[in-house]
Amino acid sequence: MNKKSKVVSYNKWGYIFLIPFVVIYLVFQMIPLVSTIYNSLFEYYRSGLTQIGPNFVGFENYATIITNGDLPTYFKNTMIMWVLGFVPQIVLSLLLGAWFTDPSLKLKCQTFFKTVIYLPNLIMASAFSMLFFTLFADSGPINSMLMQIGVFHEAYKFMSNVWSVRTLVATMNCLMWFGNTTILLMAGMMGIDPSLFEAAQVDGATATQIFYKITLPLLKPILIFVMITSLIGGLQMFDVPQILTNGSGDPMRSSMTLIMYLNKHLFSKNYGLAGALSVFMFIITGILSLIVFKFTGKEDKDGR
């Protein structure tokens, strides 16, 4: 009897320690999620200082978003900019991670370099974006440099060409996040049993072979994690292109991301349409994450 009650009281503590998470999750995540879905069914916005609605309109907001054809365009823009940034980022991170964890290289000042590559992430995205905006302005330093060495005869309008804007956004995202990814991958690489590397070396494997045959396969769980978090972060891309293009997504909205589009609806506090858009994004995020997970997680059982 006595013994049994002791077990129960331990269980109780488990639940008590869970309370902070559950409360915060409910207040800041679950309630907004539900209210977003709820709001998406209403006509609900502000015109000047006059509140319109909420009037129940069923799925009209969803129909509007599907029929005006904007969603696929902005989704495409977002994904293009994400891929442009993510591919160099993961390559760079794998390379740096492999170098940092390779004991045979004996890199000096490792802590210093690890700190330095992480630093861009500490700058606010908007400040970083402002910096690039000034650097690549028509009369900015990059243009005057390029003109002085004779690459261009007149200022190249970086902000008015589709691919230059997208590349700038991708570059910034890559610079900001490669440090973070490197640290994650390094953690994964250091978790691999060193005896595997030694065994491979004894068997006469080259550094390239070791990287492709041992490091990469064993790194898969971490890679999946990096991929999914980056994908979700990429879908939410907002501050960098917003500041760089002054909210316009110029030229012709070719650098407008989904969240920038969402932000457009917040000018009129259009909770109905913005809510419907958010629900679409929720679904897209879910589907994409599942695909990544399915696709990369196949051999997971053997891996562990």
Next chain:
Amino acid sequence: MKRKIVSLLAIATMTATMFAGCGGSDTASTDSAAPAEGGEATETTEETVAELPEDTGKVFNIYCWNEEFKSRLTDHYADYTEVDATHGKIGDVDVVWNITPSTDNAYQNNLDEALLAQESASADDKIDLFLVEADYALKYVDTDFAMPLSDLGITDADLADQYKYTQDIVTDSNGKLKGASWQACSAGFIYNREAAKEILGTDDPDEVQAAVADWDKYNETAKKVADAGYTMCSVNDTFRVYSNNVSGKWVQDDKVVIDKNIEKWIDDSKALVDAKAEDTDDLWGDDWAKGKTPAGKVFCYFGPAWFFNFCLDADQDGTIANQGGWGYCVGPQSYYWGGTWLCAATGTDNANLVKDIILTMTTDKAVLKEIAQKDADCVNSKTVLKELASDESGNLDLLGGQNPYPQLAEGAEKVDLSNISAYDQGCNEELQKAMKNYFLGKATKDEALDMFKKAVVEKYPNLTAE
């Protein structure tokens, strides 16, 4: 595997909710925002001077978007003493400046929330005075949140010396006046004297005016300017000149209408950008501002009087203004730009002080003359402008000693504001943004116009644009 999918879903849910979470929560304010609609016609507006309750507020809240009015009040309102950057004192009342920049609509968003909460706000948090700009004045004036000046005991006689257009902007749909300005912002053509001598052979305001007297002459001059290696200005500089001279409102029967003069702006500007006579820089940006120095090779800016001391950086070495190198003339068409209006917030607990500030800052001729001379503002008083135009006290150093007041006063009489609407700001901004793509050859005119319409409907879901 299953557990992983569940946990993955949980992660996706949590992350997704981060951006999905901005909904709901201010249903409480639903009804308080109805615009003023009739009903108060029984109230006598003139003759009876309203009895104001005694001031009970200890804190006087002013909402504005930059330091301009603060420096005017500091310099010209005798009882005001500055405490620190955002606080001051008038007698024993604490003045609190709530300054939110206009960028990205932040000022209006902030003011909207504060006004909607005005009724329930504690005495110290109630807004007493707020400032608005012409582009969106109607949004606030045409509601009960702004007090009619007659309720403050300010009579038409007090305001008789002001220009009529400055009152039209802040008159609501029932004909009640709800604000006042110390500025009359008629605007004109500010040109670079050095460049004018080089290209037109003269820097005399009358002769330069002859070269830009209408849009055809302006376009011709612009081509000469381009041949000489200068740019005229940005297409965004000329926009207001065209948009002020439209024949109808932006929005008619909840439908967006593109006026003929706006079409003319689009076509003229495209031709000039293609000829490299104008550029497409956004106002206030670094590229746009380069013309403030001789090296920028910009022929002109379009601007009103506040542009002189607020935007030309006269106190910085090496600028054209510092060397007195600008000239001023009326330009192709008369127009106005901006200006700041003072509005009393309904529910103020310092009505007498609000009244006194509005009267002193916008009608006291001595104060207005001081403002004109110290800050080069074009003030809202026919008498003062006439005085300044007639003698040398209106001469400005940054214009090389030219007296711009005859042109400014003439312009202020001509400004016609029958075609403003509450949607002007959004429509103007979005049109300029969209057209930039057309000017730079990134889209056809129709594509750019479609994008403009799309953006306007996003901003104002109650409008249609087809």
